[in-house]
Amino acid sequence: MSQPFTDLAIARNARPAPIEEIGARLGIPKEALLPYGTGCAKLDWSFLKTLRGRPKGRMVLVTAITPTPAGEGKTTTAIGLADALQRLGKKAAVCLREPSIGPIFGRKGAATGAGRAQVVPREEINLEFTGDFAAVGLAHNLLSALVDNHFYHGNELALDPSRLYWKRVVDINDRALRQIIVGLDGRKGLVRRDGFEIIAASEVMAILCLARDFADLRTRLSEIRVAARIGEGSVTAGDLGASGAMAALLRHAFLPNLAQTLEQTPAFIHGGPFGNIAHGCSSVVSMETALSLADWVVTEAGFGSDLGGEKFIDIFCRQSGLRPAAAVIVATIRALKFHGGLPLDALEREDFGALEAGFANLRRHVKIMRDLLGLPVVVAWNRFTSDTDAELRFVEERARSLGVPSAQCRHWAEGGAGAEELGRKLLEAAADPAPFCFLYGEDIPLWEKIVTVAEKVYGAGEVRADASVRRALRRMEEEGFGRLPVCFAKTQYSFSADPRLRGAPEGHCLPVREVRLAAGARYVLALCGEILTMPGLPKEPASLRIDIDDDGRVVGVL
Structure with a gap:
């Protein structure tokens, strides 16, 4: 289980295939790829339209138990599972969200997997990638500017300045921007309180990820409520004439991005709504594309089965019409100990009492995915170097008592080979149709x-x-x-x-x-509770260790 390289070194020492070869594995012609730098590309819309009506592959949802502050490796497991399915002879792909700059420079670090289960090009994906976040920010802030411009020129639509819903956004964790005053130029504009949210919390990001095509994108943008109207009713982005220009700014961002894993499994990485604020899933258009081209598509939804899995079913699946064949719940020994009462600095200590107490957390997540939402469940034990064989035997036995299969996973150290057991158990669990259901009906209040x-x-x-x-x-x-x-x-x-x-x-x-x-x-x-739509930076943000070397290569993105 020793790890000879850092995540960055592993990614740089890999030999990624030309993106044309990755596309060819799925039947994507070279002319349908719009390259962005080295190793990634967007897909041309004219090609995407040819996929409509094709039979769809099967989708696997990767979620997790309630995480510790360090996370339990959900994205890493999704990547490792896709690699494992490819090794097992399946035509597989993985669909992931794009990383947000805010957490990367703040506390969380990189969001492209870890060890030998990563997507590449790692640095490009984690930092600027294809510019999708910037486009979402521009479209959102254009609407913000148009709101204030409308006040400046007389407020013909009678926007109520005391009931404005639309803030501004930036992709940096900056708590100082949560509450601001705008309009202090001394002219006839409205002086008012405003604020910033992070781009991943923007409704524009959610729309980008839930729209089915360009017509749907424009329609949804026009429906954004920006303010209450003095008297009755609301003012929309369409009323302000903003939706067309916003859609124009998003025309490239709407196209899905294609990259690859270290084992050259196709990876669609598109959209980035936060799971603890928004609906936490990659885009509908990237998922439909992947399912039209691959037989098995692995995706992940933000955080645990509560904030991730339930939203995936009741929002993403309800709107898209797509249905998962099974769910994987990522669990770790350290998280069970944490939820069993051990402090963060003692999670490497062997403690079966804490493991037993923490098992209630996993039991709740199994209940959500299997009993409430009707999906076959497999538990993935994401193994860490501090885990002992005795601990793993203990938790596997306890998982059997829940009536769910589980598998030890070593994809961090071994890549797809370390997740083959998980892949086989997943295929067995998904063999029969799932009695899929939503948590609630549309007609209740x-x-x-x-x-x-x-x-x-x-x-x-x-x-x-x-x-x-x-x-x-x-x-x-x-x-x-x-x-x-x-x-x-x-x-x-x-x-x-x-x-x-x-x-x-x-x-x-x-x-x-x-x-x-x-x-x-x-x-x-x-x-x-106290959830905020603009995070803050920790005392020692990750930006302190990020730099470039003499050749201009990024260092320090963990």
């Missing part, structure tokens, strides 16, 4: 949808919200948005709204402090 998710998924005994939240939900229903799904924004570190509450808490109070209508993305966002 929005508040009831919120309560259903809170009670069934998060184990809440009470859902608390001010009267203003209930009134906002009623207004949404009166305006015709009552059939939309709900998207929870909350801490990823607990089933509750308190990140300190580990394990599988039951009966807690889940406070919903605010609800927002994302009309273009077509869901209602419920912000719980």
